[in-house]
Amino acid sequence: MGNASEFKHAVQLVLDNVSFERNTTVQVFEATIRVLGALLSAHLIITDPLQPFGDVQPDGYENDLLELAHDLGTRLLPAFENTPTGLPYPRVNLKHGLPSNPRNDTCTAGAGSLLLEFGMLSRLVGDPVYESIARRAVKALWRYRHASTGLVGNTINIQTGEWMGPWAGLGAGSDSFYEYLFKGYIMYGDPEDLKMFREIYTSVRQNLRKGRDRCNSGQGNPPMYVNVNIGDGSLASTWVDSLQAFWAGLQVLNGDIEEAICHHAVYYAIWRRYGALPERFNWHLKAPDVRFYPLRPELVESTYLLYQATKNPFYLHVGTDILKSLEQHAKAKCGYATLHCVINKTQEDRMESFFLSETCKYLYLLFDKDNHVNQHARRYLFTTEGHLFRVDKTFRRSPWEWEGLSQPKRSKVEEQLSVVDARGMNGTNCHKIPTERRYLLPLQSRYQHQLDSFMGLNT
Numbered sequence: 001m002g003n004a005s006e007f008k009h010a011v012q013l014v015l016d017n018v019s020f021e022r023n024t025t026v027q028v029f030e031a032t033i034r035v036l037g038a039l040l041s042a043h044l045i046i047t048d049p050l051q052p053f054g055d056v057q058p059d060g061y062e063n064d065l066l067e068l069a070h071d072l073g074t075r076l077l078p079a080f081e082n083t084p085t086g087l088p089y090p091r092v093n094l095k096h097g098l099p100s101n102p103r104n105d106t107c108t109a110g111a112g113s114l115l116l117e118f119g120m121l122s123r124l125v126g127d128p129v130y131e132s133i134a135r136r137a138v139k140a141l142w143r144y145r146h147a148s149t150g151l152v153g154n155t156i157n158i159q160t161g162e163w164m165g166p167w168a169g170l171g172a173g174s175d176s177f178y179e180y181l182f183k184g185y186i187m188y189g190d191p192e193d194l195k196m197f198r199e200i201y202t203s204v205r206q207n208l209r210k211g212r213d214r215c216n217s218g219q220g221n222p223p224m225y226v227n228v229n230i231g232d233g234s235l236a237s238t239w240v241d242s243l244q245a246f247w248a249g250l251q252v253l254n255g256d257i258e259e260a261i262c263h264h265a266v267y268y269a270i271w272r273r274y275g276a277l278p279e280r281f282n283w284h285l286k287a288p289d290v291r292f293y294p295l296r297p298e299l300v301e302s303t304y305l306l307y308q309a310t311k312n313p314f315y316l317h318v319g320t321d322i323l324k325s326l327e328q329h330a331k332a333k334c335g336y337a338t339l340h341c342v343i344n345k346t347q348e349d350r351m352e353s354f355f356l357s358e359t360c361k362y363l364y365l366l367f368d369k370d371n372h373v374n375q376h377a378r379r380y381l382f383t384t385e386g387h388l389f390r391v392d393k394t395f396r397r398s399p400w401e402w403e404g405l406s407q408p409k410r411s412k413v414e415e416q417l418s419v420v421d422a423r424g425m426n427g428t429n430c431h432k433i434p435t436e437r438r439y440l441l442p443l444q445s446r447y448q449h450q451l452d453s454f455m456g457l458n459t
Contacts, residue, residue: 001364004054011042015064020072023095028079028088029110031072033176033385034353037117039069040124041387048390052372066124073121073130085144086136087111087158104159108152112141113176115184115193116383126399138184141177142196146230150203152177153230169227170208171241175298176384178204179250186253187381187389189396201254207233215262216444222451223262224283238284240266242277242293248302252309257433261442264306267299268318269455274342275325286456293339295330295351297358297386304362306442308377310433314442319366326359358386 043065046057078097079088090106093099114134122131144161145152146168154165154173165173178200185193207228212220225247227236245267251260270281277299278288300322307315329345330336336355337347365371373380373388381389433442441448452458 002054004056007053007056008058011046011058011061011065014039014068018068020068020075020094023093025091025093025099027091027110028076029090029107029113031076032114032117033383033387034357036069036072036076036121037383037385037387038357039065039072040117040120041383041389043069043124044120044390045388052376069121070125073118077129077133080133080137083158085158085161086133086140087156087161088114088133088137089158104157105155105164106158107155107165107173108141109172109174109176111137111156111158113180113384115180116187116381116389119184119188120389120395123395123399128398131398138181138196145200148231149207149233150199151207151228151230151233152200163230166230167227167236168204168208168230169236169241169244170204170225170247171227171244175243175246179246179384182250182253183381183383187391187395210235215258216447222266222447222454223259224266225263239280239282239289241280241290242267242296243298245277245296245298245302249298249305252302252305257306257309260302260306260309264299264302265443265448265451266455267302269451269457271299271322271325272452273455273457275329275345276339276342278342281455283455288342291341291343292348293342295326295336295338295355295359297354297362300359300362300366301382301386304366307366308374310438310442312433312438312440312442316366319363323363354385361386 043063045053046061046065047063051057072094075094076092079090079092080086081098083089087106088111089098089102089104090110091099091103115131115138118130118134122128140161141152141156144156144163146163149168151168152174153163153168156163156165168174170178178197181193181197181200184190185197204225208225209223210221210226211223212218215223224240225244226238226240228234229236245264248260248264248267251257251263267277271277274288276293277296279290279292279294280288282289300319303315303318303322306312307319326336330339330347332347332351335351338350338352340346340348365373368374379391381391383389443451449458
């Protein structure tokens, strides 16, 4: 936002008050994406030699936030010790390490979405340990994907590698695993990450996508990604959850714009019905299965990315609609409250940190077209918690591997996989929307009416 003085004040509050020397047990995944990612992002912004957001460097700053991040990362390491699969325990005590009776199950996203933060920590402190254990966990999940469908499940036993949730989906428990395969490649340039992403992206489309073949042509039900059985791709449930709305944003990064338009439309239709997004919506019953809304950002994120890709003012309208709903239903005395029920709009005394780090941030950037981030989008990448990482070619080299050496010739895999920029787009994969469609509804009217009816908007 350009408020340098407030940023410096916030940094000083952190340095004066935050310590991880605490006898408290945290989720490794949440501590990584919310806390570690925030510290690293702020450090990168402070130390950016171009200072594009104004003079945000506090007086006397000596990598203090990086030191905090390094301390936290080290305290999370015990979660990765002594598991035969290489998958981490889901929780760790910041002071004493593993709990005395640790859980042996973890979700796919929790184990497989650590690479951006751990990789950045490794590169900034020059220690490969953090990145290596994050990559080990990703490769373990990849090793245990189903042989027939190529899908990964939702929950896995870290001791045996057995899938405890025998269904595959895009929502809670799985979402950011897909996201980090692609963003890991954009950030660090390992061709294996892109190869895995492209394979899983194809498997997801083949098995989870139901409905007509194309977004804006043909016959059949509205396209929708559903939860399926991991072994044969058969339908496992008739609900979608709100986190699945992120997929449209990932489709945009992958250049699959037309598909992103259709996926986004599903969740905006639900939003229009309730003025919020219930945690789970049953499309068969046309009613919420889980009624609360904790101010999640995924629909806003996809709206922002679709606007950046298409410049269609329809998405500004969507953002305005969401903003008005939040002001009307979620605003409280000291912030914005989780909606306990999207139907009667009762509130809970709780505001998640992702409301500020993601929901508000993406709404702000949606409307601030001249913001430095939007003017130089290829230079930046958002983590799954909305923290800003600078895309820099120096991060595509591992200092412990290449220091003092000339970079080797690209492998055959690298030659075959075209290098994508921070938006993930390349000449062969980006499905561009014709300029003349910029001011038309992204989804044709007949398909929009069909979708509205499918989601119960016409009842």
